[in-house]
Amino acid sequence: MSSRLMIDATYCERITLNSGENVCLRMVRPSDKAAMLRAFAELSGPSRHKRFFAAKQTLTENDLRYFTETDGWDHFALGAVVIDEDGREGDGLGIARFIRLNDDPECAEVAITVIDRMQGNGVGRALLERLVTAAVERGITRFRFECLAHNQEMQHLVKKVCRVVETRSDGEIIIAETDLPSQIPQSPPSAPEHLYHFYDLFRAMAIQSVDLQMSLSRVAIKRSMRTSFIGADMLKRMKRPSLFKSG
Numbered sequence: 001m002s003s004r005l006m007i008d009a010t011y012c013e014r015i016t017l018n019s020g021e022n023v024c025l026r027m028v029r030p031s032d033k034a035a036m037l038r039a040f041a042e043l044s045g046p047s048r049h050k051r052f053f054a055a056k057q058t059l060t061e062n063d064l065r066y067f068t069e070t071d072g073w074d075h076f077a078l079g080a081v082v083i084d085e086d087g088r089e090g091d092g093l094g095i096a097r098f099i100r101l102n103d104d105p106e107c108a109e110v111a112i113t114v115i116d117r118m119q120g121n122g123v124g125r126a127l128l129e130r131l132v133t134a135a136v137e138r139g140i141t142r143f144r145f146e147c148l149a150h151n152q153e154m155q156h157l158v159k160k161v162c163r164v165v166e167t168r169s170d171g172e173i174i175i176a177e178t179d180l181p182s183q184i185p186q187s188p189p190s191a192p193e194h195l196y197h198f199y200d201l202f203r204a205m206a207i208q209s210v211d212l213q214m215s216l217s218r219v220a221i222k223r224s225m226r227t228s229f230i231g232a233d234m235l236k237r238m239k240r241p242s243l244f245k246s247g
Contacts, residue, residue: 006184007134009072014083019121021082025130028077028095033064035081039092042115050151051113053173067095074100076134080114080123093118096127098135098143107142107177108135112154119153128161136184145176 013025040048040059048056059067070077077097082090094114101107110131114123135143143162147154149172158164162178169175 005134005137007078007130007137013130015126017118017121017123017126019118021118021121022084023080023093023123023126024083024087024089025078025080025126027072028068028070028079028097030069032068032079032092035092036064036067036095039095039115042117043113044116047113047116047119050148050154051111053148067097070097073138076131076138078127078130078134080127094123094127096124096131098131098140100138100140101144106140107144108140109144109146112157124153124157125161128157132161132180133184136180136182141180141182143178143180145178146173147176148172149174 007027009027011026015023015025017023037059043051045055067077075097076099077095079095080093082093084090092115094112096110096112098108098110101109110128112124112128114127132143142165145154145158149169151174155174155176158176158178162180164176164178166177167174
């Protein structure tokens with residue numbers, strides 16, 4: 001565990017989502033209560049049920065205090081908010097949090113929520129990847145996820161980011177525990193870096209393909225020339241009068 005936290009109160013990372021929107025990832029603040037209410041209003045009934053396991057209609061004052069006034073250590077919350085070209089924040093898009101278990105301080109329970117219109121654009125994965133880093137920095141070695149059995153999106157997300165070591169069910173709720181890396185994971189490459197790596201890969205493949213085609217072409221040319229010489233020689237022999245004479 002590092003003495004210098006990579007993800008703390010000053011942390012702000014700008015990323016570009018699959019949708020093209022620019023987003024800032026940062027810790028949730030007590031001043032985010034109004035933004036959280038607006039984001040909650042954008043959640044559909046099924047999304048609220050997946051998150052709270054019930055038909056929750058609103059967030060109470062106690063809910064808002066609990067969700068936004070965290071200690072950043074045992075209760076950690078990371079948010080994703082839209083930003084414009086000048087760096088001004090707009091709407092909140094999602095939140096990921098972990099809460100350390102009292103009876104098992106190396107394990108934390110995780111919850112992730114993304115507003116409906118932004119689901120499938122990489123918000124949840126970006127938040128979970130940074131959540132892993134923050135947890136490792138704070139001495140947490142395992143995550144526990146609880147989700148409804150039909151919440152396939154959450155189950156797929158967990159498997160993409162974490163190594164699942166145990167899965168069990170409690171009625172309609174699936175509980176998965178995952179191991180976290182022993183060291184702080186490296187930040188995922190940015191989109192331009194991904195494109196650069198793909199460019200190198202395709203360039204290498206293209207060079208190999210051209211070399212292969214040239215090699216095949218040389219073989220084909222030699223074979224064609226050899227066939228032509230044989231054919232010409234046969235034609236000469238066929239035109240010789242001696243070939244048509246008997247005895």
